Amino acid sequence: MEAHLTQIWIVAGGVLLCGLGAVTCLVRGDLKPMRASGQGLGRHGRLALGAVLGIGVIAFTIKLIALFFLSSYPTQTISPILAQSQMGQEKAQEKAARLQARMVQVPKAWTLWEALPETAPAPIENPTTKSKIALGKQLFHDKNLSQDRSLSCASCHDIDQYGGADGKKQAIGVQGAVGHRNTPTVLNAAFQRRLFWDGRASSLEQQALGPLLNPIEMGMPSDEAVVARVIQEASYPPAFRQAFGADGKITIKTITQALAAYQRSLITPDSPYDDFIKGDATALSEAAQRGMFLFADLGCKLCHAGPNFSGASLIGPKRPYAPLQSHRLAEKEAQALSQDKGRAGPESDLGVWRIPSLRNVALTAPYFHNGSVDTLSEAVRIMAQAQLNAKIIEEKQFEPKSDMKILRWSQEDRSFTLTQKKILQQKDVSDLVAFLEALTSRSLQPK
Ligand code: HEC
Ligand code: HEC
CATH class of the missing domain: 1.10.760.10 (Cytochrome c-like domain)
Structure with a gap:
């Protein structure tokens, strides 16, 4: 926080000095000839003009400071109050460390696409024969x-x-x-x-x-x-x-x-997606490739990660569970999906579930822990809205910008953040479905 204040004073001081320098040059340069010719302002007039210009520079500087201050309003005004207490400072440090840890993990989850291994690991006491x-x-x-x-x-x-x-x-x-x-x-x-x-x-x-x-x-x-x-x-x-x-x-x-x-022995490393990852560029349709991009871009891949598209995967990341944010959904859907609280236990107000694998998901309808959703398309719509806070619009509703900026207040961190809300059209949902269909094993695909 102090670093911010120092920055303000350095900028303001710099501007002030430059302004004063400029005024001195003006006064000395421009007013000199007038004095030499005897037609210029008198001593008092020059002082008055200098004072007016000086006040102008100071006012300008104050405006600059105010602008600088307001432009970073939330952190500048709210965080200093927090920082006054030792606890606030510790919390800020913790948050920075958390962010940094996430920065290290995120690129991996985002950029890595892996094919499923040909064999599954077995415990030492029960080798597979x-x-x-x-x-x-x-x-x-x-x-x-x-x-x-x-x-x-x-x-x-x-x-x-x-x-x-x-x-x-x-x-x-x-x-x-x-x-x-x-x-x-x-x-x-x-x-x-x-x-x-x-x-x-x-x-x-x-x-x-x-x-x-x-x-x-x-x-x-x-x-x-x-x-x-x-x-x-x-x-x-x-x-x-x-x-x-x-x-x-x-x-x-x-x-x-x-x-x-x-x-x-029941593993399916032979989907079109696996062929695509191993180098066959024709294995995925264009729609499936767009869906694959969206899957990473939207953040589905952060939970459904690794080659098994499951947060609970041995070969994926170490975060097997996620809450299902059903409170963000329309009432009817929320009711069906939030009765059972899963791992969180009946007393909780949030259902917590193992992040399931999406391999062969096109064949395993109906969906979710209670089987309340019949189609893959609907399951994808629910995930995009509930887990990623995306907005789905109907075709031709308006020409969407790819994302929309939203100012959000976090009670936990006591700060505002400007987040981007993704806008999806039905076409994008279909592309995501096309990608999920490409996770179906070739041996199981209807002939
Ligand atoms: C009556 C239908 C039924 C029968 C019979 C049945 N299962 Fe299941 N199985 C389920 C259901 C429902 C679940 C999920 C239960 C839950 O999560 O609470 C499940 C879960 C599983 C899972 C966990 C999969 C995962 O990804 O979490 C495995 C593995 C499994 N069953 C294997 C078996 C085996 C082996 C048998 C025979 C000994 C068997 N099941 C018999 C219905 C059945
Ligand atoms: C925050 C973690 C998280 C994110 C992000 C996420 N999911 Fe999920 N997904 C889950 C969890 C947890 C479940 C199981 C929920 C349940 O059964 O109630 C699930 C279930 C599903 C299912 C149903 C699987 C089945 O077998 O019934 C599909 C399909 C799915 N997700 C697709 C997606 C897509 C597509 C995206 C991106 C738009 C996405 N998910 C983003 C955590 C996540």
Whole structure:
């Protein structure tokens, strides 16, 4: 703050000195000949003229100072009050450090486009092997693992038809029980450091226990009951020995390990986007390329980051969660999307969710944790408005400037900032959708 005041005085002093210098030259230069010819002003007249000019210079200087002061009004008037207290100063320093840290991170997230690795990482205690994958695949499709033998994992995570999800708003478990969350895809789940919409599981091994015992999913009464069902099937004991070694037993641990190993093989590094990144310039349509630019320019990429387009990705940044800013949306949408608070817990007034992957997202409608949104286009509109505060206008409403300046007051930092509000047309939303469609694996695209 003091630095600012010093700057003001240096500028004002400089202007004043220049002004005085100029006046002296004027008086000495211009008035001299008049005096020599005897027709000029007398001594008093010259003094009066000098004084008038001098006052003019001073007034001009004051105006300059006032202008300088007003032009940086918020920081100049509000921050000094804050800076008076030690706390204010500490806060300012903290803010500067935060900003600097962000500056270091941001360029990386903005400029890096990465293809998905061909294999998924596995924990040391459960290396992925062919025999484990085969066993896991059999378990994943086995309806005997549910209480009334009506559902397998694949009933809700249908890879051939629904991109690893079920196409339903909310999952339907044993005996028609309706869950309150939408089924996410299992494809590329191997790249997630947090699993489930609220991120409550941290590995596929840990995650697999959830649906088996969940009364509104597969509804098994206990781990022992699951193990008993597996032992009953004659083909399993030899398959477990093959996958886990000569004394490989059927336990809940080996069952979940096999399921996890199979899911680690469910990755889709073969989308048009990946081909484009690897150098095939024709892999993306023009619309998809415009969408790709917008995806970074708008800031979608700051959350849906890394090659898996997920903040919760092992290979992405370390920020797995984000609040869904549903209060910024129209009332009806906000109501449906803000009932469940996710990770934040029921008491919170803000829903916090794991940032989901956008790979194969075109195949996994309906969208969001409660499956309340049917189309990808609507999901993109909601994200742009709710998460990025963009404004979407209808075509021909007016010729938009690409962005609009808005003055915002931050209660936290007690300062104004001039931010740019992005204006999007429906066409831009379609371009973003075209880009998201290019994240669909070629092997899953409708033929
Ligand atoms: C009744 C439908 C249903 C069945 C059956 C089911 N799931 Fe799920 N699955 C869901 C739902 C719903 C969620 C999200 C729950 C949540 O976030 O609270 C989910 C989440 C997951 C996730 C997390 C994905 C991610 O990105 O967070 C994985 C992995 C998964 N299930 C694997 C399995 C496995 C393995 C089985 C079989 C043992 C299985 N599921 C059985 C409905 C089902
Ligand atoms: C501040 C972080 C953040 C930003 C920025 C952001 N998203 Fe999201 N996105 C999320 C979170 C969190 C969810 C999950 C919300 C939920 O389910 O309630 C999500 C969900 C989605 C979904 C639905 C995925 C599914 O499987 O249901 C789509 C599509 C999506 N985002 C696209 C975008 C696009 C396009 C942009 C840029 C216009 C964007 N997001 C910007 C955090 C973000």
